[in-house]
Amino acid sequence: MSLLSHLIERITTQGPLSVADYMAECLLHPEFGYYTTRTPFGTEGDFTTAPEISQMFGELIGLSLAQSWIDQGAPAPFTLAELGPGRGTLMADVLRATKAVPGFHDAMQIHMVEASPTLQRAQETALTGYKAQWSDTVTTLPEQPLFLVANEFFDALPVRQFIRTQDQWAERCIGQSEGELTFGLTQASAQKALDHRLTDTREGDLVEICDAASPIVQEVARRISNSGGAALIIDYGDWRSLGDTLQALRAHAPTDPLKAPGQADLTTHVDFEALTQAATSENCAFSKVTPQGVFLERLGITARAQALSKGLAGDALENLIAAHRRLTHPDEMGTLFKVVGLYSKSHTPPPGLDA
Numbered sequence: 001m002s003l004l005s006h007l008i009e010r011i012t013t014q015g016p017l018s019v020a021d022y023m024a025e026c027l028l029h030p031e032f033g034y035y036t037t038r039t040p041f042g043t044e045g046d047f048t049t050a051p052e053i054s055q056m057f058g059e060l061i062g063l064s065l066a067q068s069w070i071d072q073g074a075p076a077p078f079t080l081a082e083l084g085p086g087r088g089t090l091m092a093d094v095l096r097a098t099k100a101v102p103g104f105h106d107a108m109q110i111h112m113v114e115a116s117p118t119l120q121r122a123q124e125t126a127l128t129g130y131k132a133q134w135s136d137t138v139t140t141l142p143e144q145p146l147f148l149v150a151n152e153f154f155d156a157l158p159v160r161q162f163i164r165t166q167d168q169w170a171e172r173c174i175g176q177s178e179g180e181l182t183f184g185l186t187q188a189s190a191q192k193a194l195d196h197r198l199t200d201t202r203e204g205d206l207v208e209i210c211d212a213a214s215p216i217v218q219e220v221a222r223r224i225s226n227s228g229g230a231a232l233i234i235d236y237g238d239w240r241s242l243g244d245t246l247q248a249l250r251a252h253a254p255t256d257p258l259k260a261p262g263q264a265d266l267t268t269h270v271d272f273e274a275l276t277q278a279a280t281s282e283n284c285a286f287s288k289v290t291p292q293g294v295f296l297e298r299l300g301i302t303a304r305a306q307a308l309s310k311g312l313a314g315d316a317l318e319n320l321i322a323a324h325r326r327l328t329h330p331d332e333m334g335t336l337f338k339v340v341g342l343y344s345k346s347h348t349p350p351p352g353l354d355a
Contacts, residue, residue: 003032003262020158058093076107084153088126225281237270293334
C-alpha cells in the first residue's frame with residue numbers, strides 16, 4: 001500500500017479530509033509520512049534550510065541566545081531547546097559558537113523536540129559528544145529557564161483553509177475522483193475563529209488557520225513567563241495570513257501538493273500575528289517581527305563573513321559570498337523570512353530584535 005491508496009481509502013470510507021488532516025498524514029504518517037521515512041534536508045534532499053546554507057546562521061543564533069542568558073543573570077540550570085531540529089546542524093553550530101561563553105555549557109540541558117525517529121537519529125550523530133534529550137512535545141520540557149529556537153518549524157504545522165462566502169466561510173477540503181486527489185469545499189458556515197477577519201477580507205478570499213501552533217507558543221510563553229528565558233522563532237510568512245500559501249517541494253522544485261503524497265515537503269506561510277497573539281502569558285512579551293536579513297546584520301553576519309573569508313579563494317570564497325547573500329538579501333531569504341522573539345517582560349528582547 002502507498003500513502004495515496006491509504007488516503008483514497010480513508011476518504012472513501014470517512015469523507016473528505018481537511019487540508020490540516022491531509023498535511024498531517026503526508027508529513028507524519030508512521031509508515032508513509034515524509035518526515036518519518038527520510039532525511040529531506042540538504043542538496044541531496046528536497047530543500048535547504050538556513051543552517052544548511054552556512055554555519056554563520058547557527059553561530060549568530062547561538063550567540064543571541066547566550067547573550068540573553070547572560071543578560072538574565074546566567075541562570076543555572078537552564079533548558080537549551082530546539083523545535084524541529086532537522087539534521088541537528090543548527091544546534092551543533094549553536095553549541096560550537098557558545099562553547100567559549102563562560103558557564104553556558106555547564107548550566108545548559110539540551111532538549112530536542114522532534115517527532116521523526118529518522119531525524120532523531122541524524123540529530124544524535126550531529127550532537128555526538130553532547131548529552132541531549134529528545135521528546136515529541138514541548139510539554140515535557142523542564143520547568144526552568146528556557147532558551148529556545150524554532151527555525152522553519154511552524155511552517156510545517158498543518159493548517160485549515162477557509163474561503164469567504166458572504167459573511168460565512170467554506171472550508172477547503174480534499175476528496176478523490178477516479179483514484180486522484182482533488183480539492184473541494186464544504187458548505188459555508190459561521191466560523192467564530194474568523195469573525196475578526198470579516199473586516200479585512202472580501203468575497204472569495206482564502207484565509208489559513210494553524211490550530212496546532214497556538215498551544216505550542218502558549219506553552220513556551222508560559223515557561224518563559226514563569227521561569228525566564230527567551231525564544232527565537234524564524235520562519236517565512238507575514239504579519240497576517242491571506243491567500244493560499246500551501247506549497248509542495250520535491251528535489252528543490254515546486255510540485256503539485258496533491259501529487260505523490262508523502263514524497264514531497266508540504267509547508268504554508270506562518271501567520272506571525274496569530275503566533276504573537278497566542279503568547280498571552282502574563283510576564284511574557286514578544287518583540288517586533290523583524291526581517292531575517294536585518295536580524296542577522298544586527299548580529300554581525302557581515303563581520304563574521306569577512307572573518308571566515310580570510311585565506312579563502314576560488315569556489316570556497318564564492319560559496320561564502322553566495323551564502324551571505326542568500327541569508328540576508330531582500331531578493332533571497334532576507335525579507336521573506338521573519339524573526340520574532342519571546343522574552344520575559346522584566347528583561348530586554350534577544351539581541352537583534354526590538355521591543
